[in-house]
Each structure stands twice: as structure tokens, then as C-alpha cells.
Amino acid sequence: TFVVTENCIKCKYTDCVEVCPVDCFHEGPNFLVIDPDECIDCTLCEPECPAEAIFSEDDVPKEHQKYLEINAELARSWPVITESKEPPADADQWDRIKNSEVEDKFPHLEK
Ligand code: SF4
Ligand code: F3S
Numbered sequence: 760t761f762v763v764t765e766n767c768i769k770c771k772y773t774d775c776v777e778v779c780p781v782d783c784f785h786e787g788p789n790f791l792v793i794d795p796d797e798c799i800d801c802t803l804c805e806p807e808c809p810a811e812a813i814f815s816e817d818d819v820p821k822e823h824q825k826y827l828e829i830n831a832e833l834a835r836s837w838p839v840i841t842e843s844k845e846p847p848a849d850a851d852q853w854d855r856i857k858n859s860e861v862e863d864k865f866p867h868l869e870k
Contacts, residue, residue: 762814763784774809775808792829
């Protein structure tokens with residue numbers, strides 16, 4: 760399965776959802792998750808994320824291993840999202856790819 764990790768928090772660009780052939784992205788207030796029971800490992804979403812937040816489960820960085828369980832857990836309660844939408848106005852400011860000063864975003868994850 761593929762996994763959404765920390766840099767999606769407060770960025771939520773949603774480019775990823777348009778390419779998923781099995782609609783397995785679920786949306787929370789400021790983060791998306793992938794349902795591991797639905798993902799077919801097609802790999803299409805990974806390069807779509809400008810925040811580089813999506814990894815194959817085998818490639819999730821050590822410090823972000825907890826996101827495997829977080830994706831599985833939150834996919835059960837959050838609704839499916841299939842169409843991209845405007846990201847938060849301050850998304851770029853929270854994007855570690857664009858702003859090297861961004862620190863641990865896990866405390867900002869809203870459930
Ligand atoms: Fe969807 Fe494919 Fe990404 Fe899995 S790898 S979440 S099936 S786009
Ligand atoms: Fe999040 Fe990247 Fe998708 S920031 S919403 S995983 S495009």
C-alpha cells in the first residue's frame with residue numbers, strides 16, 4: 760500500500776486524489792490518508808504530490824512509520840475524496856519542500 764505522511768499536514772494540495780483509480784483517498788480537516796485495504800499499489804499518486812508526502816509502505820522514512828497506522832485508522836472514519844480542491848491559503852508556508860524552517864507537523868494534525 761501507499762501511505763500519506765507528515766508533509767501533507769496543512770498543505771493538502773489534493774493533486775493526488777485525481778489519479779487514484781480506486782478512490783482510496785480519505786479527507787480530514789487538514790490531511791489526507793490512503794485506505795490500505797483499497798490501495799492497489801498502482802504508484803500513480805506518488806509523483807503527483809508536490810509536497811512529496813506519499814511513499815510506498817516499504818519506503819516510508821523511519822521517523823514517519825507511525826503514519827502507516829494513522830492512514831489505516833483515519834481512513835475508517837474520514838470521507839472519500841475524489842476531486843482536487845484549492846489548498847489552504849497558507850499551504851506553501853507549511854510545505855517543507857518550499858520552506859526548510861518547518862518543524863514537526865504531527866502536533867498540527869486535526870482528526
Ligand atoms: Fe490510489 Fe494507486 Fe496511490 Fe494506491 S498507489 S493510493 S491505488 S493512486
Ligand atoms: Fe497531501 Fe500531497 Fe495529496 S500534500 S493532499 S498527499 S497531493
